Amino acid sequence: MRVFIIGVSGAIGGLLAQELLDRGDLVSGLVRREQQRADLAARGVETRVGDLASLSADDLASLLTGMDAVVYTAGSNAGARDVTVAIDGEGVVTALDAASLAGVRRLVLVSVLPEAGRGQNLSADEEFYFAVKKLVDVTVSMSELDWVILRPSLLTDDPATGTVALGPAQPHDEIPRADVAATLAEILHEPRISRQILELTQGATPIAQAVRAARPARQGDGPDSGNEDRPHRKVELA
Ligand SMILES: NC(=O)c1ccc[n+]([C@@H]2O[C@H](COP(=O)([O-])OP(=O)(O)OC[C@H]3O[C@@H](n4cnc5c(N)ncnc54)[C@H](OP(=O)(O)O)[C@@H]3O)[C@@H](O)[C@H]2O)c1
Structure with a gap:
């Protein structure tokens, strides 16, 4: 598989590149500086x-x-508004248009859980960042492409665990960037994950199993469809 990573010089981008190279994929990407090219x-x-x-x-x-x-994993990480608009907002729209023009059907966006930071007295710029991220998710979800939006919870640089919690809705918690990268690689290799928003946080399900379980069930799916992997966990509200 040939994968182009926008944000390949970033933390998740670099980890994802390695995951894909280890699988034998061809990886390329966009950088801003010559020195990054050499590295x-x-x-x-x-x-x-x-x-x-x-x-x-x-x-x-x-x-x-x-x-x-x-894969679009570039981001401002809640910096100044003009950068947020350019990178978390308009850059994604440019990537959508570019993918269409180039005939690339599949686009995977790294977004953020909309409720991240709730109750933490966010600055106006941070509130703006979360609003832009959400609006861009709306835009991507309306595109004709074979899109996937992955919303990780708070990112850490802890070592990979190899296990996650993944699904249409997950609580906001935290997750190592390395587990996000491994989940992205698995999603890229699972074409049945398509036109879905998936939330991701730390958890106990092995990544391949979590991605298999996130596939939409189809009529006639056999016992190895992945449905048996779907967790039936009761959520404690109090
Ligand atoms: N922080 C969190 O807890 C959290 C939680 C959920 C989701 N996220 C999202 O996760 C994504 C990736 O996070 P990360 O930790 O990997 O971030 P990161 O290490 O800061 O990487 C950001 C990437 O974006 C690139 N970039 C920024 N401005 C650019 C520009 N003008 N042109 C080209 N590339 C540009 C950076 O390039 P340079 O190397 O040149 O700077 C870098 O490759 C972000 O979209 C972020 O919003 C973050």
Whole structure:
């Protein structure tokens, strides 16, 4: 599989690149600086230099031609508003348009749990960031592409656990970036995960099993459909 990662120089992007390379996939991506190109080339990742804030959809489409999937994991992480608009907002729209122009059907977006930070006296810029992230999820979910939106809870740099909780709704908690990257790689290799918003946090289900269980059930699915992996956990509200 050929995967283009927007945000490949970032923490999740770098971990995802390694996950995919370990599976034998071809990985390329967008970076902002020449030095990043050299570092990533040494790891087997081909990169193109460009700034999301100024790339047109046509420019980006020319980099996406021939890819099987695009992953968008670039983000401002709640910085200044103009950067949030450019990277968490308009950049995603540019990537959607570019994927369509390049004929790349599959786009996986790393988003955020909308209730993250609730009750923590967020700054106005942070509130703005969460609002932009949500509106972009709406935009992606209305696109004609084969999209997937993954919303991880608070990211940590703890070591991978190999287990997660994944589904249409998960409580906000925290999760190692390494487990997010492994889940993204698994989703990319599971084409039946399509046009879905999935929330992700730390949990006890092995990642491959969690992704299998997140597939939509189809009529006639046999006993190995993954449905048997769906957790039937009672949620304690108090
Ligand atoms: N922090 C959390 O707890 C949390 C929780 C849930 C979801 N998220 C989301 O998870 C995603 C990835 O997180 P992360 O920890 O991997 O972030 P990260 O390490 O800060 O990586 C961000 C990536 O975006 C790239 N980028 C930023 N501005 C760009 C521009 N103008 N042009 C091209 N690339 C640009 C960065 O490139 P450079 O290397 O050049 O800076 C970097 O590759 C973000 O979208 C974030 O919103 C975060």
